[in-house]
Amino acid sequence: MARVLTPQAEDFPRWYQDVINKAELADNGPVRGTMVIRPTGYAIWERIQSEMDDRIKLAGAQNAYFPLFIPESYLKREAQHVEGFSPELAVVTHAGGKDLDEPIIVRPTSETIIGEFMAKWVQSYRDLPLLLNQWANVVRWELRPRIFLRTSEFLWQEGHTAHASEADARAYARRILHEAYQDLMVNVLAMPLVVGRKTTAERFAGATNTYTLEAMMRDGKALQMGTSHELGQNFAKAFGIEYTSDTGGREHAWTTSWGSTTRMIGGMIMCHGDDNGLRVPPRLAPIQAHVMVVKSGDAVPETAAKLRDALRDAGVRVGFDDRTDTPFGRRAVDAELKGYPIRVEVGPRDLAAGNVVLARRSTGGKTPVPVDKAVDEIQAALAADQQALYDQALAFREARTVDVTTAADAVEAAATGFARIPWSTLGTAGEAELNKQAVTVRCL
């Protein structure tokens, strides 16, 4: 069979780009760094959105929508924030047939405009906590774009909350970190994580504390999967988010923000994918079981259709392929590329023996199972393979993580994986030294 993808070991970034093209996940857009998310890729995003939205609502936040356009003056109100984002901004200078008096920023994030409205809506301690989330597109100009990982426009959710005390703000930033982000990434995306704090140097622009979730990709490198920030009173002071406390005094609120993006798709691809394509974890997969008619034959299409319906009735997300005018081999390669967790092959020979064949993407195994046991076997296999993908990724990471005691050893370890070093040993001086070698301290 012809090679479909560049092997990971040969050129990992090229493998990544190949998978995205061949599995029809996304394309580059015409404007630098933008992306077109194709239906196969977008279906994965919809699953992530749905699972994330459930968790965010369970944590008590409500969805809202704030404008794409932000007056330039807003961004300037928080000094660190504007400094952090200035090089990445896209600016509208002309609208409705006229040059604008004040340039408009296309939002890179919404702390400032949401801060402005929180200041209106928060009057008393009874209005707190105010827990908001929005699903939106944001723009940060990218000079070295990579689809899903760094794009000039990306999709995300951004949460913004205001609280009466620092302790309450901190507890909520951590609650989202664990109950929304970590829970989804571990239990749905099947990705082992290192969860902790960023160093001062790596914090979000305007934050007093940034929590991060870091995962290891199959090239041994770390990817930041999401962040949750304590913003202290920085934005509350810049935008006047003040409230009357229960004792009658005026206080500034304490705010948080937290975001997770289409980058999660890139992380999932690079954590689980192999030289045959994607491996999508069953709990995430838009198609969990892909029923394929191998070739026509007595009762074959009917059995396949019945099995599809029975799976659907059992709550399995199911795909169906009866395009027998296309060679089965080509269709099977495509199913591997797209990473459907289970291929259910229905063909005349196996069916004569009362069987269909389950091909499991995570392990590569092929097993005949009796037609009338297929639904149960598939459900069991989906649950087992969800765990198997997590276990594989964890074993991979553990094999590439070493404990070190010097910055020099950390640089060496980082060439192939993660280095674990006590912060008391490293410190900010050691961090600066690592940065010179293009190694970053990801997580405390």
Place this chain on the structure above:
Amino acid sequence: MARVLTPQAEDFPRWYQDVINKAELADNGPVRGTMVIRPTGYAIWERIQSEMDDRIKLAGAQNAYFPLFIPESYLKREAQHVEGFSPELAVVTHAGGKDLDEPIIVRPTSETIIGEFMAKWVQSYRDLPLLLNQWANVVRWELRPRIFLRTSEFLWQEGHTAHASEADARAYARRILHEAYQDLMVNVLAMPLVVGRKTTAERFAGATNTYTLEAMMRDGKALQMGTSHELGQNFAKAFGIEYTSDTGGREHAWTTSWGSTTRMIGGMIMCHGDDNGLRVPPRLAPIQAHVMVVKSGDAVPETAAKLRDALRDAGVRVGFDDRTDTPFGRRAVDAELKGYPIRVEVGPRDLAAGNVVLARRSTGGKTPVPVDKAVDEIQAALAADQQALYDQALAFREARTVDVTTAADAVEAAATGFARIPWSTLGTAGEAELNKQAVTVRCL
């Protein structure tokens, strides 16, 4: 009780703005014509999105996402299209710290950029029909903005499809019109519609035929609730969407596009709202039954909480208010404003007789019902009130629609409602005459 809203009869536009403020649906954004959709308003949008998305997927379209930013050159390729949109465009001229060589348009709609990618993806007749949809924000600069109705940025879904024949394209544009838009607007939004075609003068920029759905607001005026366009081969020719037919020839595809927006929220408000606030149809309502503790008392909070849980278990979307430190009257006014279809009042006096009180927003009626019958009664009332709102709106429209035979009579009738006139009588000359009187031909 103090007047909460400007009465509709006194000043309808002001009533509309009052409702939006007092029910906390939305605010004006800082950049001209932009809006902030607050949680109460956004929850309504999420319900519309969910219902619309189901219908679009049932009609076979798949979701995807295309970039916010479109090269200026793309818009220029279809002459009518660029002419129609030019006055409304927002233009990015500066990004990533530099002036751009080619200005970037913030999408006013995505026919052009999607056309570019359809041309890549469509090769053979086997690739057709290609049925795409996206949920996105778009920007059309507004000089006279009104929240939800005309805003510089709005949220919408835009469908874009390519077909092998004009007949297939036409059938699909109509399928979406009826099975997605009309079905949702009639059966969920409870709005009677006039469905038909736009005149040549009123068509979408670049379309060969535009279908529309028009509803009457409570000031007697029409609101366009959605449109579905046949684009002929205009965009296929401009972007090179060509395919090899089953006989081997090269053909241009036939495309459609169709959109529905946050304006639907405005339509729902103005079709059903009254002087006490919103009336949200039960099938749409994020909160269908709002359980309220009138005041504390023996077993009152416990009964209210049990009823809430029983309603939730029965599949009713339920709200809960036990803030007995706020006067009940104020909370009841707020519930009216927000238009919850049924208020379930749980108070000590009624409960002593074994009852709770159902207050129905659509009719204003208040009925005591035994606690153990409440769930059944509420479900029956929700179904009846969905129909009642539709019937009221239909009766209102019928009372304000007159058959006329001259353009002069049509102008007179349009002052208070709709005029129905044969197109053969009116024609394009009559249409021009009506336009001088600020009357438009909405639907053929």
